[in-house]
Amino acid sequence: MLSNTLKRAYSAAAAATPAPVASTNVSSLTLKLVNKTGSGKKQGLPHLLSRYNFLDTESKSGLRIVRESEVLGGKFSSTPLRDGSIELKATFLKENLPYYLEILNSVVSKPVFKKYHFDEEVLPAVLNDALESSQDVELKAKDLLYQLTFKNAVLGQPVAYDQVDKVNFEEVKKFASELYQPSNAILTAENVDAAAFKQFVAEAEFLSAASKAKPSAASTTIKSFVGESGALRYASSEDVSTAAISVPVAEKDFATYETLKNYLQSPLFKFNKKVSKVELDTYSDKKIGVFTLYSTGASPAAGIKSIVKALKEGVDVSGAANYTEAFSGVKSTAKTFKLDKFNYVAVGKTTELPTVNEL
């Protein structure tokens, strides 16, 4: 399945998939490999595989890719997502579209996995990522919330490789052969010429196969749980704690929660200063979402209590409609929102944070 949402001049395509606001004048290509089957259950597989991207392919070495790209003016990134999907992104000067399409095509269709890369490049980078993410108190809360929400499914695990499951080089290779399939690929282009894009995609084997592949049957349903709670004692370097709640969101409610997200961070919400961050993440190609709200600070106990109380009583989110349409590209008719069941975690000085019964 190939959705080439050209975000600049092609409004019909853009309407199908709401385009985030494009504010820069460079082109970008995003190739998302969606983990539809929930494969790669061993924690860390997507993270390790993601760090392999843009290393050697059959035709070019990783060094050559970096050096060529420097001379053309472009950058690559590869991000593992919580559902086991991987997102590859290339940002580049407009005239170099064919080169970057070819690179993305060969990275996922002709990768060469070398054992010494695993030991010398992939693992050190992965462990460094894991170290960095372990120092973020909100990310700790998020990991715990997802574990409560999705239990043992892939979505319930942290993104950064925590070394609890021992993953070896062969397993990464096998996971790549499962994930890097044309039927899992979604390519999105921003600020590119439509005709040229079509022509160049047709010449790239994997990407053109992706455009012809029929959307696979409904992916396995992901079971989610609400009403759970947890706590983690954790000493953050900035001496802060986090109290966070999350709610799994069905596809039909995405617009409502997007509006709620904007509302809660706006001056229309009475306790907006107590809200540190609100997220609406979608997974499995936008089939399931998770709404998460964090209250972080030296003593967030009172803050989270008042936020949850207000949400349980119900809030009028209609004032956020204009803003949501302009900045999230989502039209919503939602008027009120009332919080029902949710998951809750306390991370940091847990003795000073409320338990779920106190909310």
Place this chain on the structure above:
Amino acid sequence: MLRSTVLKRSYTNVPLTGAPKVTKVNNITVITKPSVSKVNDISLVYGAGSSAENYYNNGISQVLSGAFIGNGAKEAFSNGIKLSSFVGKEFQTFTASGVDSAKALSLIKDQVLTEGALFKNFEAYKQATAENIAKYEKTDYASIVHEHVHATAFQNTPLSVPTTGTFETISGLKITDATEFFTRSFGPKNLTIVQQGNNTVDHEKFVELVSKINVPNASSELVSVGPSEFIGSEVRLRDDTLPKAWWSIAIEGESASSQNYFVAKVAANVFGSFNLTEPASRKQGSKLVNDVLEYEVIDSFNHFSESYKNTGLWGFAAESSKIASIDEFTHFALKQWNRLTVSVTELEVARAKQALKLEIASNESIESLAGVIGAGAPVLSLEEQFALIDKITASDIKNWASEKVWDQDIAIAGTGQIEDLFDYVKIRNDMSMMRW
């Protein structure tokens, strides 16, 4: 020639976003700049910023920024508009972004240009700004060093005043500081009104809308900001309780309207930036990366070329947990700076030019535009900027560097565990070499 060996095929049909339109009306400059953004930005850009402040009212611009965002927040949000404000060394922006340009403009008018609007709830915003700065002073050491290198390089001249303000100065501000600053630094003469976006109103119509606005302080005499002068010097704030070292070394760079503005920027991109933990960063072709990689003497570095009205600052900012290797990185970096004069290659320059083009095109924003406006330089389209960058050759870089980098005085700033940051003269000696 070089490009064609890498890129077997490119295509030429690549429309960028076109030239900006500039008109002057009632002493106000009006600019319409097309961009690919679906949301339009309407912005008042005042040529003020921290260089218009002094050591006593430092931070007042930040408080006014806070007041603008806070006072208008509710109304803006309900209308689908986002307010933002940014203080630079030589400019301050008040921006409203949204789909409805007319509404955005009227909001800015109400919140900035209406008598007394910016001074509402002054004490509360002062308090909030002071708290933010107190937090910043304890966490963001890289930015602090960046301010320090300005403070020492331009000491006792306007560019030395920090854009953030300090906790002490902000805490001591009175409302009269705000009113006086507003009257003496915000007038039609130093005001530019910009609209930027993909769906902006017609330029002529926008000029007409602006012409109807009654801009305050039309008759007041604006405070004149003198030129800033560079002086080779250093400031160190050693603190061994911090986990690593942050330091920055810079020479006097180019002004924003200088002929060599882009030459200096390309020269900075010859070395670019580096992050030890990123595999792709370690594969970069820069010779400096090659020098520091084998013994991993540095965590990360970044070269910059910043340009202001009559001067600039060109150098690097680095941070490292390998505190015994600070001298090594400093030495290697400065020896590479020497190479700009004697042996920089066409390949290095070609690579730097593409990196600069990508950086400029990726970071198009009201703030980057305001930096140019505040420094009094002409606003160029992407096409014009790219054409100027394309013209630069290795010999341009060599000529520039032999005049501006080779054997020039430097400004040094550092904080954290900087025991190993050598004394001024020793580092200064690395700015030239006895052999070629």
